[in-house]
Amino acid sequence: MRLTTLAAAVALAITGLSTDTAFAQNSAASEQEIAELRAQVAALMTRIDDLEARDEAQTGINIDTADALKAQAMTQPKVETKGGLKVTSADGVFEMSVGGRLHFDGYAFDDDLVTNTGTTEFRRARLTLGGKAWGWEYKVEQDFAAGTNLDGLRDAYIAKQFGLGKLTIGHFKPYRSMEELTSSNEILMMERPFASATGLFSGRQFQQGVGYQVQGLNYSLGATAFNLRGAASARTEGMGFAGRGTWAPIMNGDRILHVGGWISHENANEGSANLSAVANYAGRRGPAQTLATTTGASRNQVDAYGLELAGQYGPLFIQSEYVTSTFGQPIGPDQDVETFYVQGSWMLNGGVKTYKPGTGVFGSPKVGEDGLWELTARYDHIENQDLINREATSMLLGVNYYINSNLRVMFNYTQGENEVTGDETDQYAIRTQFNF
DSSP: OOHHHHHHHHHHHHHHHHHHHHHHTTSOSOHHHHHHHHHHHHHHHHHHHHHHHHHHHHHHHHHHHHHHHHHHHHHSOEEEOTTSEEEEOTTSSEEEEEEEEEEEEEEEEEOSSSOOOOEEEEEEEEEEEEEEETTEEEEEEEETTSOSGGGGEEEEEEEEEETTEEEEEEEEOOSOOHHHHSOTTTOSSSSOOSSSTTTTTTTOSSEEEEEEEEEOSSEEEEEEEEESOOTTSOOOOOEEEEEEEEEEEEEETTEEEEEEEEEEEEEOOTTSOOEEEEEOTTOTTSOOEEEEEEOGGGTOEEEEEEEEEEEEETTEEEEEEEEEEEEOOSSSSOEEEEEEEEEEEEESSSOOOEEETTTTEEEOOOOOTTOEEEEEEEEEEEEETTSTTOEEEEEEEEEEEESSSSEEEEEEEEEEEETTTOOOOEEEEEEEEEEO
């Protein structure tokens, strides 16, 4: 109700009451008293009108101020600091975020036949720039621990949603191997198993090419065509193809079942680097064994077929991959290399891993104020089935302590065995990992 309406009602009530009362009391109140009363009511009305005018003026100012603030906000960029630094332009067309990761490792060896050097090193020291521009995503990542310029270049691509999936162009990982596509911030052990660029695709982690991936609520399908060179390697006409599909038939809270499969084809050109499978069977910086090699000059090819099975039941997590591959040879029959691993973990104080159905990988658990403890284990095996005793095995035990969502400490004990030489070297390794 407006103030004027209310004041008028009050005034009428007062004057009416005064008049009725005067007549009821046989004109006990004089006309002078009535006049004074009416003058007071008039003054009150004037005061109310003045207050109402001020109220309307203030409302106009408030509206103008709100409109001015809204207009200003539309011209200012939005800055977010939760989990990192992110800046978005006022019109939403441009977006930029800065992130990074720092993995600092220490190694000690129990030597057998091979002498190894215990040491410390920055396993990764990456700075990442990502965001969006005119509807395209972009990402550029440099790993200073791997070298400067092109030696340390990791992801460097642009991507955009087209149709049902996302098109990616540039330097990135081919869609093959579940563990390879899991972020290094979220892998179970300090190093990946042999069914990845840590073994079977040694030195061939990031490739230059084009990829297309379709993501669903419980599945993913992806394919990549790429050149057989990383950013820092020599130019070559060698080409490759990789495709991967995943499906999660069970996704019920902390109960997950994942199945997947992938293929990889690498066709070397005479300018291509050699395609080798190399196993560091006693951990990083430890002894290595080459299982098979396809020389680039031979123009032969390497084909691989992999199967994935993983699951989670509350705090229990299990993951496995089996891969069979063929390395072409210029003279004599091709060589078949088989590798598989089984790894798992147990969360001690309530944590559960997250599952990412759009990419078909498991991620780190959500960490509360008290942190999380995780016991880990892996059995890893790789073998050239066409050469006698050309095989290597690693058995790992570990502990992960998640201090918070950005900070993790890892310990791994690796017992390695090389059937070629009979070497049985052990490694003790610890990592302090920070990412944002």
